[in-house]
Amino acid sequence: MSFDYKFQKLEPAKSFKAVPKDEMYVPGHRTCAGCGPALNYRLVAKAAGPNTILIGPTGCMYVANASYLCTPYAVSWTHCQITNGGAVASGIEAAFKVFARKGKYTGVFPSIIVMAGDGGTIDIGLQAMSAMLYRNHKALFVCYDNESYANTGVQTSPCTPYGANTTFTPPGKAIPEGKVLFPKYVPEMVIGGHPALKYVATTTVAHPLDLTNKVRKALSYEGPTFLDMLCPCPKGWKFDEKLTREMAKLAVETGMWSLFEWEDGVYKYTNVPKTYKPISEYMKNQGRFAHLKAEHIAKMQAFVDGRIAKVKANLAIPVATPK
Ligand code: SF4
Ligand code: MG
Numbered sequence: 001m002s003f004d005y006k007f008q009k010l011e012p013a014k015s016f017k018a019v020p021k022d023e024m025y026v027p028g029h030r031t032c033a034g035c036g037p038a039l040n041y042r043l044v045a046k047a048a049g050p051n052t053i054l055i056g057p058t059g060c061m062y063v064a065n066a067s068y069l070c071t072p073y074a075v076s077w078t079h080c081q082i083t084n085g086g087a088v089a090s091g092i093e094a095a096f097k098v099f100a101r102k103g104k105y106t107g108v109f110p111s112i113i114v115m116a117g118d119g120g121t122i123d124i125g126l127q128a129m130s131a132m133l134y135r136n137h138k139a140l141f142v143c144y145d146n147e148s149y150a151n152t153g154v155q156t157s158p159c160t161p162y163g164a165n166t167t168f169t170p171p172g173k174a175i176p177e178g179k180v181l182f183p184k185y186v187p188e189m190v191i192g193g194h195p196a197l198k199y200v201a202t203t204t205v206a207h208p209l210d211l212t213n214k215v216r217k218a219l220s221y222e223g224p225t226f227l228d229m230l231c232p233c234p235k236g237w238k239f240d241e242k243l244t245r246e247m248a249k250l251a252v253e254t255g256m257w258s259l260f261e262w263e264d265g266v267y268k269y270t271n272v273p274k275t276y277k278p279i280s281e282y283m284k285n286q287g288r289f290a291h292l293k294a295e296h297i298a299k300m301q302a303f304v305d306g307r308i309a310k311v312k313a314n315l316a317i318p319v320a321t322p323k
Contacts, residue, residue: 004107005100008051008207009139016209021048029072031064032243036231036248037144039205041065041115044142044229047072047215050075052111053092056121057085060151060233061144062319067192076110082124085114086132089139113141118159119149122186133224136196137221140218140225143186146233154236158184161256162303163296164288166236171291182303186228191262198223200262210259210270217261230257238287250282257310267314279304 013019024045031038039062045052054077056062062079064074080088092110099105114132116125121143129141148166149155156166162182165171191200198221201214210231218225232247234240237246251257255276260264260269279301281290292300 005097007222008108008111009220010047010049010111012213012216013230014207016212018098019209020049022050023047024048024050024052024074026072026074026141028070029065030067031060032233032235034062034234034244035060036205036244037117037146038065038228039244040144040211040231043072043205043208043211044115044215045075045112047212048075048111048113048219049110052076052113053078053268055080055085055088055092055112055114057114057125058082058151059117059120059144060146061115062119063151080114081243082120084128085116085125086128086130086141088128089114089141090128090132090137092137093137093139107142109138111235112137113219114139114141116141116143117149117185118143118145118147118157119206121145122184122189123158130193133190133194133197133205133226133261136223138222138224140215140227142215142227142229144229145186146231146236147183148233148236150233150236151247154233157188161294162300163283165238165291166288176291176293177296177299178288183298185307187260187262189212190226190228192261194224196224197226198263199225200227202230202258203259204243204248204252204257204259205232206245206252207259207271214261236288238290239285241290243285247282247286251275253277253281254282255304255311258307258311259313260311269311273313276308 025042052075055081089112147159149157154169155168163177165178171178203211203214232244259271
């Protein structure tokens, strides 16, 4: 039986000044100074607006934001386990559809957003995230990627870069580079396996207008969407908290991170540098890479060169994928 749900259409903003001033993530939280994920939360919630339900799997943005019955969320927010952000979003979405069909809910369908860390997305939370995208729920899954399990003491995650010093990958005589594995590539994993998926995009906290419009576009689709957002973490990455935005910008300028949208099987890139800076420019201000020798940095550069080659290939040829 078909049913007309009242979906909201969020218009793109021409400039960041045009974004409503209302804050949905307000002061009073307990995150570190310069916290990239906190800035990300603020920008995503602002872009989504008041008719929003946020789902927060365990992570820094739960632990540091929801202690002692005090939270900074000015919209509905619920905690869930780190494993099941996608499952909780699926249940909320299905419940709204049932209530609407039965005439018990007559309002505009809310924006349902999972705000998960990299562990809650691509590692511990992988199965529920994938199921939400697979089953065609109308919900947005956001990965606020700070490249570690920061909340529990900065342990390595599958998004932690090669060579990073974390509490589970300390450099020493036996393993001088610290982490020896290269990271999973989250957006490609997501795009590759979910035929119902409508829209995937990447952004960073240093690109607020880009972030805002990608959130609004994702929420305007009548189906599952996914955003991967780079959110530097001063504590885990060991850099001066003044440099959060600078770190995210350098990630794009060196090719460590790319800004793109994937829509109808076609990649659209923005902010592609004419000449990429060497990866050492990105790494030199981060204490997590301070132990690396020239040969390790060269290995990292070769990995990033591979990603840059993929960007160039995608720019040239639209990649057909299932719809
Ligand atoms: Fe933010 Fe990192 Fe501090 Fe967690 S550890 S609150 S992610 S800066
Ligand atoms: Mg994390």
